[in-house]
Amino acid sequence: MTSTIFERLRSGGFEQALFSHDTETGLRSLVVSHDTTLGPALGGVRMYPYEDETAALEDGLRLAQAMTLKAAAAGLDLGGGWSVIIGDPARDKTEALLRAHGRFIATLGGRFIPVNDVGTTQADLKVIGTEAAPVCADGDPSPMTALGVLEGIRACLRATGGDGDLRGVRVCVQGAGNVGAALARLLAAESAELLVSDTNARRADAVAQTVGARVIDPATAVVAECDVLAPCALGGVVDDRTLQELRCRIIAGGANNVLAAPGHAAALEARGILYAPDFCVNAGGLIFLEERLLGHDNARAEHRVRQVGERVATVIEHARRSGVSPTEAALSLARARLRPH
Structure with a gap:
């Protein structure tokens, strides 16, 4: 052992x-x-x-x-x-x-x-925090995580031939917790067509009523027909089974470790599904927390979080130029910062 x-x-x-x-x-x-x-x-x-x-x-x-x-890719x-x-x-x-x-x-x-x-x-x-310091207990990072995901989705839409406009784009938000609920509100404000699921039916219903979304079965949410699948719950969403059944063209969400195995990145690429690497697209909350630790205000944090979309766009461009998946491109950029100086 x-x-x-x-x-x-x-x-x-x-x-x-x-x-x-x-x-x-x-x-x-x-x-x-x-x-x-x-x-x-x-x-x-x-x-x-x-x-x-x-x-x-x-x-x-x-x-x-x-x-x-996530920290390395976000430049933190x-x-x-x-x-x-x-x-x-x-x-x-x-x-x-x-x-x-x-x-x-x-x-x-x-x-x-x-x-x-x-x-x-x-x-x-x-x-x-009464026993340890420092701790991050001042300010909820969830809305900033959601904001970064929103900007990442825009980048993905542009990379697939759109202009970043979310009006009428069908997005399935899988998970209606803090990040999922915040993302649903942002998407609703952009007139996206929303599907929402959560293992807690009451929570899903509450979010859906607030933003005008349609609640779907959490057991089938991952394979719902949509433009964008936004996983915002636990990881391992894309596995050997779901990979073959996905009916989306973009995956970009707030969850960590969305891919059950590293090889699924190339498999998504082969299927023509654009995957925004989770550690890039959901970095908004971490950026916010660093700003709080540095004593900066929310306005500065929001400005930096909105740049998540630019980082996702850079990763996609690098991937296409290099002939690799976006995940491989993002890993390459992150590891470049982690090499000893």
């Missing part, structure tokens, strides 16, 4: 995977640091009832690696990391448990900066 973990860390270029257990609160958690070449690792605190610690570690590793690429001076608490947030989350996790994060001496994610809130991060 141990040798397998070390091999996984080595092969993925990870710096650390730290585990913590607190008997009094029942805390079982971990923090992964992937790459801090460019700066301290910033990443989410995800609380989820994983099947076991192996599943929790694998999720943390994948998400930490995605954060490194931050590294990538992630934190996971094993447990059901509805049943197991307590102030004492969050404080214990904060003490664990504090042992890293600022090399990991946490932000809320699935199963945690900004209020939870403030509790964690």
Whole structure:
């Protein structure tokens, strides 16, 4: 078991995977640091009832690696990391448990900066912040993530022969959480035709009523007929099964790790589906968080987030010029910043 973990860390270029257990609160958690070449690792605190610690570690590793690429591709001076608490947030989350996790994060001496994610809130991060510093608990990054995705979708529309106008463009927003709901509102303001799905039917209905969208079955949302599929929930949306059934021409959304395997990038390209690499198109929230850490205002953050579309356009142009997929092009640009100077 141990040798397998070390091999996984080595092969993925990870710096650390730290585990913590607190008997009094029942805390079982971990923090992964992937790459801090460019700066301290910033990443989410995800609380989820994983099947076991192996599943929790694998999720943390994948998400930490995605954060490194996202920060590098966005031109930020931050590294990538992630934190996971094993447990059901509805049943197991307590102030004492969050404080214990904060003490664990504090042992890293600022090399990991946490932000809320699935199963945690900004209020939870403030509790964690009573024990650790710095934390990102001031300002919700979700609207900025959504804004960056919107600009990325525009870039993809232009790259496929359009002018970036979203009027009448059918977009399927898969996931009606914070990012998905914010994206749906932005798209509705642009007169897009909206489909919305979520495993929480009440949440999907609420968003749909607000923006005038049509609710569809979450089991089939990924393969809905649309112009743009915008995954905004958990990852692994494009896998061996869904790849053959997709009925969209563009994939661009707020979710991390949209592709279940690296080879799916080339497979999408072969099918003529333009995929905006997730770590490029959903970087708006991370850009916003860096701006907050630097003490800058929302106006400056919004200006930088709107440039996500330009970065996506650059990636697509580079991909076409080089004869590779957009994902390969984005990885090349990100890795160029991560090479030792």
